[in-house]
Each structure stands twice: as C-alpha cells, then as structure tokens.
Amino acid sequence: MAVAPPTSTVKAHSSQADDATSPSTHAALNPPTRTREFLGAPGAAAVFVLCHLVLLSFYIACAPSTTCGQGEGVTWLLTTSVKLLAGTYTLYNPTSLTLYALWLLWLVALFHIVPGRWVNGTRLRNGTTLSYKINALPSLIITLATCVAVLATVGRAPFLYLHDHMLYLVAAAFLLSAIASAALYLASFRPGVLLALGGNTGNPVYDYFIGRELNPRVGQFDIKCFTELRPGLIGWLVVNFCSAVAQYDRTGGTITDSMVLVQLFQAWYVFDSLANEPAVLTTMDIVTDGLGWMLTFGNLVWVPFSFSLQARYLALHPLQLGVMRCLGILALQAIGYWIFRSANLEKDRFRKNPSDPAVQHLAYISTKTGSRLLVSGWWGRARHINYLGDWIMSVAWCLPCGFGSVIPYLYPIYFIVLLIHRERRDEHKCHLKYGADWRRYRRIVPWRIVPYIY
Known part of the structure; x- marks a missing residue:
C-alpha cells in the first residue's frame, strides 16, 4: 500500500473549495484573463487543426505500405497525405x-x-x-x-x-x-x-x-x-x-x-x-x-x-551506421544531456538551498518579490540554457535515421518552435512578476537560449 498523503496537505486541499465558494472570494481569486496567447480563439483553432493534420500526415506517409518519404521532400509528404486522407483510411x-x-x-x-x-x-x-x-x-x-x-x-x-x-x-x-x-x-x-x-x-x-x-x-x-x-x-x-x-x-x-x-x-x-x-x-x-x-x-x-x-x-x-557514426552521435547526445541536466540540477539545488556547497559560489540578484535570480554558472550564460541542451538531444535522436526522409525530423523541427514559444511565455510572466528586477536581469544575462546567438 502507498504511504498516505500528509494530513496537513489533505486538510488544505479539502478547505480549498470551502474558502473560495463565496462569490466575492471566487472573483478575487479568479480574475478574468485579459491577455491571450496564440492570437486568441482563431489561433487556438488553427493549432487544433494543424496538430491533427500534421500527425495524421506523418503517420499515413510512414505506413508499412509506403516508402516513408525516402528521397522525397515536404511537397511529397503533403500531397501524399492529402490523397490518403481523402478516403483511403x-x-x-x-x-x-x-x-x-x-x-x-x-x-x-x-x-x-x-x-x-x-x-x-x-x-x-x-x-x-x-x-x-x-x-x-x-x-x-x-x-x-x-x-x-x-x-x-x-x-x-x-x-x-x-x-x-x-x-x-x-x-x-x-x-x-x-x-x-x-x-x-x-x-x-x-x-x-x-x-x-x-x-x-x-x-x-x-x-x-x-x-x-x-x-x-x-x-x-x-x-x-x-x-x-x-x-x-x-x-x-x-x-x-x-x-x-x-x-x-x-x-x-x-x-x-x-x-x-x-x-x-x-x-x-x-x-x-x-x-x-x-x-x-x-x-x-x-x-x-x-x-x-x-x-x-x-x-x-x-x-x-x-x-x-x-x-x-x-x-x-x-x-x-557503423562505429564512427555511432560514436559521433553519442558524443552529441552526451553534450546535450550534460547541458540539460547540469543546468536543471544547478537551479534546483539553488532553489532548495542557496548555501549548498555545489552552488554557494554562484552570483545572483535579489528581487523585490524575495526571489533570487542566478546570473552566473549555467544561468549566467543564457536565461533558458536548459532548452539548448534539450534541443541538441532531440537532434541526436534523429541523426541515426540518416537523411533519407523528413519524417524522422518532425520532433526537432516542432521542438525548436515549442521552445521558443515557451521561452517567450516565460519571459512575459517573469516580466509581470519581477518588473524592473527582470529588466535588470536581462541586461546582465542578455541571451535567451543560445549564448552569443539568440
């Protein structure tokens, strides 16, 4: 049997609805959303349709009876998918x-x-x-x-x-x-x-x-x-x-x-x-x-x-692939993982205990909210350096497939768009949360994901 959840936490959760049932309290806790992502409802509807079509197209184009786009490009993928979507399945x-x-x-x-x-x-x-x-x-x-x-x-x-x-x-x-x-x-x-x-x-x-x-x-x-x-x-x-x-x-x-x-x-x-x-x-x-x-x-x-x-x-x-190509891909994967995991562990340790010997040497700025923002170590190189490592790994996962088709490369193409979008969302929320302190932080750490490039 699983260990029971902490009693105090259960009580807090059970009181959540009780504390928020009055109209005034509910309205204060849940203010209307004034800003919208994805260009609002039209953009959300477009993403909904696009995600379905893209994934269906890639799976239809990489069925057991097809060539999976070997030697073909994106135009082939789209035209083949449209034909198959028209009624084959x-x-x-x-x-x-x-x-x-x-x-x-x-x-x-x-x-x-x-x-x-x-x-x-x-x-x-x-x-x-x-x-x-x-x-x-x-x-x-x-x-x-x-x-x-x-x-x-x-x-x-x-x-x-x-x-x-x-x-x-x-x-x-x-x-x-x-x-x-x-x-x-x-x-x-x-x-x-x-x-x-x-x-x-x-x-x-x-x-x-x-x-x-x-x-x-x-x-x-x-x-x-x-x-x-x-x-x-x-x-x-x-x-x-x-x-x-x-x-x-x-x-x-x-x-x-x-x-x-x-x-x-x-x-x-x-x-x-x-x-x-x-x-x-x-x-x-x-x-x-x-x-x-x-x-x-x-x-x-x-x-x-x-x-x-x-x-x-x-x-x-x-x-x-052979030994040499495998070693090259392994090296790229190792670099991506090193950046991704080291950066995340550094931030997690600093959040839990800034006096931890592994992170106590890191420089930071204090904000009016009481939070501390790292400006050295991995997080002094770029504000979302972990995204870089994550994307490098996504490329390493696709290279074993060679370059005969675009289909295996859907993930890093989609992923770079996702990471840039997430970075922009996070920037907006941090700007709202920290205000002038975030602007000061951006001056100290100017790069978003890739140091000296982006």
Missing part, C-alpha cells in the same frame, strides 16, 4: 478506442496500486498546498517488464498488431483527448474551483484549448500531474518497443545499431524524467497552466506518437 474503430482506453486505465490503476511517497507542490494563490504521489518510475518499470513478459510468453504478434495499426490508435487518442478536454472544461464551472490565470477569458473555444481549471482532481488523484508524465512518456517507450519488435520481425532477427541508439537515447530521457518526477511540480505546466486541450492532447497524443517516429521509421527502413 477509415480511422475510427471500436477496437482501437477500446485499446487506448484500456491503456489509460492501466496507468490509472498503477498510480493507485504501486507504492509511492507523497510530496508537496508549490503554495497556490489561495493559500493551499497540494500533495502529489510520486510513483511514475516504478509504473514505467512494471509496464516495460509486462511488455517483455508478453513478448516472451505470447510472442511478437501483439506488438506487430499495435505497430501495424498505430494510425488507428493515433485516431483513437485524438478522440479521447478531445472528449477528456471537453469534460475538464465543463467541470471547471463547479463552485469554488481555482482557475488558471491564463484560461478565464470567457471565450469557450480559447478556454477549452488553453485550460480553465488549474488543478483538476478526483480526491487525491491529480489529473494534470498524471497526464503530464504517464500517458505520454511511458506510452512513448511502449510505442518504441513495438517498433523494435517490428524491425526484428522484418529483418529476420536483427536489431540495427541505429535502432539501438534511438531506443537507448529516448529510454534514458524518459527514465531520467520520471526519476526526477518531483521536479515537474515546479514547472510552468503544473504551477500556472490550466489543464485544457493543449496539455491533454500534448501528453495523450503528441508525445507518445510524434516523439516515437524515429523508431517507427527505422522499423520500416533499417539502417546500419
């Missing part, structure tokens, strides 16, 4: 919807069954502090062990079925994420709900997209934190596992060095993320963003299916 079927729903139920069951410790999140603006169960890593290990056990006992057939029908699972995830987002939007009108400051515009299209409620929960089950880590990251490795089995089957018993690299890189990233699960509790997604379609689709659909396109491509088009 009947995307929705009960089997795929059932399989994806069972996958989510499996993860929910693991959350409740697998033991885990409880940690407190950040203090909310209504004075409460929520507790979160930390057991994503053992849930991942159990899931992968189950996959290995099924492979050893039943054989390759279940995984080959999933690989060959992945497009239908993508469509099922589309539908379920849309339904879940609608349910979350409607539930956010309950009395006493704490809303996200960015999702209370009154426009249903935009609020559905961006997320209206800050911390949707069922008892102690935090839906946003669950969605943030488990369906996407754990699902990503399960899809990769299916691709490895498919390559082994297609090649008559061989796993290429390129497939090994992709599997190792991405598995390491996921294991590292879940091993540091408490760190997600201080991220923008958890602290400030509501849970709407953007986060729901991102974690139920985009992460597991688009981030795994490299393994899918290599399952259909195996590639041997």
Whole structure:
C-alpha cells in the first residue's frame, strides 16, 4: 500500500473549495484573463487543426505500405497525405478506442496500486498546498517488464498488431483527448474551483484549448500531474518497443545499431524524467497552466506518437551506421544531456538551498518579490540554457535515421518552435512578476537560449 498523503496537505486541499465558494472570494481569486496567447480563439483553432493534420500526415506517409518519404521532400509528404486522407483510411474503430482506453486505465490503476511517497507542490494563490504521489518510475518499470513478459510468453504478434495499426490508435487518442478536454472544461464551472490565470477569458473555444481549471482532481488523484508524465512518456517507450519488435520481425532477427541508439537515447530521457518526477511540480505546466486541450492532447497524443517516429521509421527502413557514426552521435547526445541536466540540477539545488556547497559560489540578484535570480554558472550564460541542451538531444535522436526522409525530423523541427514559444511565455510572466528586477536581469544575462546567438 502507498504511504498516505500528509494530513496537513489533505486538510488544505479539502478547505480549498470551502474558502473560495463565496462569490466575492471566487472573483478575487479568479480574475478574468485579459491577455491571450496564440492570437486568441482563431489561433487556438488553427493549432487544433494543424496538430491533427500534421500527425495524421506523418503517420499515413510512414505506413508499412509506403516508402516513408525516402528521397522525397515536404511537397511529397503533403500531397501524399492529402490523397490518403481523402478516403483511403477509415480511422475510427471500436477496437482501437477500446485499446487506448484500456491503456489509460492501466496507468490509472498503477498510480493507485504501486507504492509511492507523497510530496508537496508549490503554495497556490489561495493559500493551499497540494500533495502529489510520486510513483511514475516504478509504473514505467512494471509496464516495460509486462511488455517483455508478453513478448516472451505470447510472442511478437501483439506488438506487430499495435505497430501495424498505430494510425488507428493515433485516431483513437485524438478522440479521447478531445472528449477528456471537453469534460475538464465543463467541470471547471463547479463552485469554488481555482482557475488558471491564463484560461478565464470567457471565450469557450480559447478556454477549452488553453485550460480553465488549474488543478483538476478526483480526491487525491491529480489529473494534470498524471497526464503530464504517464500517458505520454511511458506510452512513448511502449510505442518504441513495438517498433523494435517490428524491425526484428522484418529483418529476420536483427536489431540495427541505429535502432539501438534511438531506443537507448529516448529510454534514458524518459527514465531520467520520471526519476526526477518531483521536479515537474515546479514547472510552468503544473504551477500556472490550466489543464485544457493543449496539455491533454500534448501528453495523450503528441508525445507518445510524434516523439516515437524515429523508431517507427527505422522499423520500416533499417539502417546500419557503423562505429564512427555511432560514436559521433553519442558524443552529441552526451553534450546535450550534460547541458540539460547540469543546468536543471544547478537551479534546483539553488532553489532548495542557496548555501549548498555545489552552488554557494554562484552570483545572483535579489528581487523585490524575495526571489533570487542566478546570473552566473549555467544561468549566467543564457536565461533558458536548459532548452539548448534539450534541443541538441532531440537532434541526436534523429541523426541515426540518416537523411533519407523528413519524417524522422518532425520532433526537432516542432521542438525548436515549442521552445521558443515557451521561452517567450516565460519571459512575459517573469516580466509581470519581477518588473524592473527582470529588466535588470536581462541586461546582465542578455541571451535567451543560445549564448552569443539568440
């Protein structure tokens, strides 16, 4: 059995609705949103449509019966996808919807069954502090062990079925994420709900997209934190596992060095993320963003299916790299990981204990809010230096696929757009929070992501 959450935290959570039920208190805690991202509702609708079309196009263009764009460009991808979208596939079927729903139920069951410790999140603006169960890593290990056990006992057939029908699972995830987002939007009108400051515009299209409620929960089950880590990251490795089995089957018993690299890189990233699960509790997604379609689709659909396109491509088009190319790609991955993890650990240690010997030498500026902003070490090089390391790793994941197709490179192309957008969002929020202190900080650390370039 899991250790029970801290009593004080439970009381704080249970009093949240009681403290915010009066109209005056609710209005004060949930002011109307005055600024909108993505150009408001029209931009949100455009992102909604574009994300569906892009992911469908890439999966249709990289089906077992196609060339996955080898020797072709973006124009081929678009024209082929339009033709196929016009009627070749009947995307929705009960089997795929059932399989994806069972996958989510499996993860929910693991959350409740697998033991885990409880940690407190950040203090909310209504004075409460929520507790979160930390057991994503053992849930991942159990899931992968189950996959290995099924492979050893039943054989390759279940995984080959999933690989060959992945497009239908993508469509099922589309539908379920849309339904879940609608349910979350409607539930956010309950009395006493704490809303996200960015999702209370009154426009249903935009609020559905961006997320209206800050911390949707069922008892102690935090839906946003669950969605943030488990369906996407754990699902990503399960899809990769299916691709490895498919390559082994297609090649008559061989796993290429390129497939090994992709599997190792991405598995390491996921294991590292879940091993540091408490760190997600201080991220923008958890602290400030509501849970709407953007986060729901991102974690139920985009992460597991688009981030795994490299393994899918290599399952259909195996590639041997040789020792020297493998070493070069490994070196690039190591550089990216070093920047990403070192920067994040440095900031996390400084936040927890500025007197820690590992960070006490770092220079900082004090702000009127009481916060301290690092101006030396990794964070003196660029204001979001961790994004640089993250993007370098994304490139390393794609290089094992060679340069025969654009399909494996969807992730770094999308990722650079995402990181720049997140950096701009964070800049805006920090400017509002710190005011003149943030302008002073920007003068000391002028570079956004890449030192001396951007």
